[in-house]
Amino acid sequence: MSSPSGPRWIVACISHETNSFSPVPTTLDRFGTGGGPLYGQAGIDTFRRARIPFGAFLDRAEARGVEVVTPIVARCSPSGPVDHAAFEAIAAPLVEAARAGADALFLDLHGAMITDRYDDGDGELLSRIRAAAPGMPICLALDLHANISPAMMAAADVAVGYQTFPHIDMFETGERAADIMLAKMDGRANPEIVWGSAPILPLGIRTNTSQEPLRTLVALAREAEKEPGILAVSVFSGFWLGDSPDTALSVVVMADGDRSHAEAVRDRILRAGWAGREGFDFRSDPLAQSIAEARTLAEGPGRGPVILVDHADNCNSGSTCDSMTVIGECLAQGLTGVAAAPLCDPEAAAILAAAGVGATVTVDLGWKLPTPSLAETGRPMRLTGTVRAVSDGQFVVEGPVYTGTRINLGPTVAFDIGPMTIVVSSRRTEPYDHGVFRTVGIDPAAQRFLIVKSKTQFRPTYEPIARAIVYCAGAGVASSDLSLFRFRHLRRPIYPLDRDAVWAGA
Numbered sequence: 001m002s003s004p005s006g007p008r009w010i011v012a013c014i015s016h017e018t019n020s021f022s023p024v025p026t027t028l029d030r031f032g033t034g035g036g037p038l039y040g041q042a043g044i045d046t047f048r049r050a051r052i053p054f055g056a057f058l059d060r061a062e063a064r065g066v067e068v069v070t071p072i073v074a075r076c077s078p079s080g081p082v083d084h085a086a087f088e089a090i091a092a093p094l095v096e097a098a099r100a101g102a103d104a105l106f107l108d109l110h111g112a113m114i115t116d117r118y119d120d121g122d123g124e125l126l127s128r129i130r131a132a133a134p135g136m137p138i139c140l141a142l143d144l145h146a147n148i149s150p151a152m153m154a155a156a157d158v159a160v161g162y163q164t165f166p167h168i169d170m171f172e173t174g175e176r177a178a179d180i181m182l183a184k185m186d187g188r189a190n191p192e193i194v195w196g197s198a199p200i201l202p203l204g205i206r207t208n209t210s211q212e213p214l215r216t217l218v219a220l221a222r223e224a225e226k227e228p229g230i231l232a233v234s235v236f237s238g239f240w241l242g243d244s245p246d247t248a249l250s251v252v253v254m255a256d257g258d259r260s261h262a263e264a265v266r267d268r269i270l271r272a273g274w275a276g277r278e279g280f281d282f283r284s285d286p287l288a289q290s291i292a293e294a295r296t297l298a299e300g301p302g303r304g305p306v307i308l309v310d311h312a313d314n315c316n317s318g319s320t321c322d323s324m325t326v327i328g329e330c331l332a333q334g335l336t337g338v339a340a341a342p343l344c345d346p347e348a349a350a351i352l353a354a355a356g357v358g359a360t361v362t363v364d365l366g367w368k369l370p371t372p373s374l375a376e377t378g379r380p381m382r383l384t385g386t387v388r389a390v391s392d393g394q395f396v397v398e399g400p401v402y403t404g405t406r407i408n409l410g411p412t413v414a415f416d417i418g419p420m421t422i423v424v425s426s427r428r429t430e431p432y433d434h435g436v437f438r439t440v441g442i443d444p445a446a447q448r449f450l451i452v453k454s455k456t457q458f459r460p461t462y463e464p465i466a467r468a469i470v471y472c473a474g475a476g477v478a479s480s481d482l483s484l485f486r487f488r489h490l491r492r493p494i495y496p497l498d499r500d501a502v503w504a505g506a
């Protein structure tokens, strides 16, 4: 973007949210849209227009006319601990680029990565970069579900997180982080990080920023940003299925000047979080009761589908996306006019695609990946139906969540079993865009019921067409039932695992 002798920035993206209980392997080839991480210009070309922090960093670089080095763009949907070889392969090009010399690093980082060797994968990565380039300023744009660690904050100069979940301000977060970094580099500000955490494990399903308790916390953060010397305030819910000592509710304040003022802001928000901690817990109704309620709602007033939220099998919390529990209960209770998308079963998708449109086929569907962390794993369901459509499963997101990103479901089939059409895919994605239905010719708005394996990100896209939304507690490794999981590395006590937990900070 400019002459090699001018300023040079490293702009990169590393994104993994690790579910310690997920059986979905996290190998190097999964970091990308098929075929592993992207390097150099390929990374820039693929994500140049994506509304993520990486795109915002590139915009700022272009505006300043600086040379950009992109050693790696490695984005992987949530899954089990990162394979050690994959972690080393991802870290190496970034560390090398830092060692080669640059004026700054702008890193789009999720912030909840655990590897099979490191509880704090992001902290390990950043510590290595810091050691390779001690004087190079490091700017982080982080996900709201980041598990903030001492090592991460020690290495970073600027750290700013998303203000929303569903995440609709990812690009703007990149802009906010970059602008604080530029103020530092230009000598217009002297930002420092003040941060802390409270012993709360917010369940993912309770991390919607337009609902309590996070609504109050992010409102307090926005208020505090109007105070003198406070550049940015970020609230992080953390990712509750990451079994690490850093997993907790945390607050990061970017301060310019009075450090004790920034500490007061941090403590004010963490104490409000502690006071509202019961809101971070979640109790599910029995599944049979939820499905019966959905049927009643479908016969009631309003128009559009009833959305059945199969939240325990949300692949964006690391689940397998092949649980059949909610699908099975809908069939058992005789619901009709149901569409489910996607159910990831590459084996069944291949059989159905090979049979072709119009063919009647019997297949064993779902529950193909063993889930040893759960006491009980389901069995595939043998189902007979007709192949209605086959597609390559590729589409670009048009809805408000991850707008402009490319989704690759792999070979995908609409499998019509009578009361229900199941979109059987070869790869996992959270159905936060109507594209998961449209890729096989299904109009989601025209269905009576939609099963979506999501927790919250479906909302911006599906609320406008929904008659009603019903949360359905199926089985899966993204369950909100903490009693299913054996945590070993969390700090203790922590609420709600320890209901009587006390916190000295309160």
Ligand SMILES: [Zn+2]
Pocket (backbone or CB within 6 Å): 143, 144, 145, 167
């Ligand atoms: Zn997130």
